[in-house]
């Protein structure tokens with residue numbers, strides 16, 4: 502494993518079986534260049550609704566995801582938007598994972614965002630909200646390329662593989678930039 506190799510922890514912001522965003526993340530994992538390993542987590546569907554009363558006995562899925570995020574070099578989130586914002590299941594997951602406040606595994610963890618929706622804006626509003634959320638956890642979100650894919654139903658072939666050439670090209674750029682983003686974050690953290 503070279504220093505340019507990175508491990509990427511993938512999270513889908515939809516629990517739907519036929520999720521376009523799951524297809525997108527699976528396509529991204531397949532398209533990842535050599536040295537970039539993407540694993541897709543299914544844990545957020547096991548998270549209970551966040552309740553501070555449950556903190557005394559943290560759910561096992563939360564502990565597991567925290568451990569897995571800590572071990573990964575970066576997060577890659579593929580999510581739809583609901584009502585112009587972050588889906589409740591995804592926000593719920595990050596409310597759990599963001600603890601302990603100020604010292605969570607999200608601190609300094611590089612993040613990349615991608616998303617698709619059948620609508621015109623392709624999850625742009627949700628990604629904007631997520632960027633804001635990650636300010637609180639001090640997680641450096643990559644500025645670009647923006648991967649916001651409108652008309653999701655036209656972007657995949659019948660086997661669920663991404664067929665949209667622009668999105669495919671953008672994912673390639675995203676992975677190259679993510680490698681550099683991880684390296685820059687490491688350097689910045691080491692210099693603190």
Ligand SMILES: Cc1cc2nc3c(=O)[nH]c(=O)nc-3n(C[C@H](O)[C@H](O)[C@H](O)COP(=O)(O)O)c2cc1C
Pocket residue numbers: 515516517519520521522523580581582583584585586617618619620621622623624
């Ligand atoms: C409650 C609800 C709200 C939605 N709000 C939006 C929205 O604000 N913008 C949008 O582009 N699509 C919206 N949609 C449509 C979703 O993008 C669509 O259901 C999408 O397929 C969900 O993502 P998935 O395929 O990954 O499960 C909404 C759907 C639901 C059920």
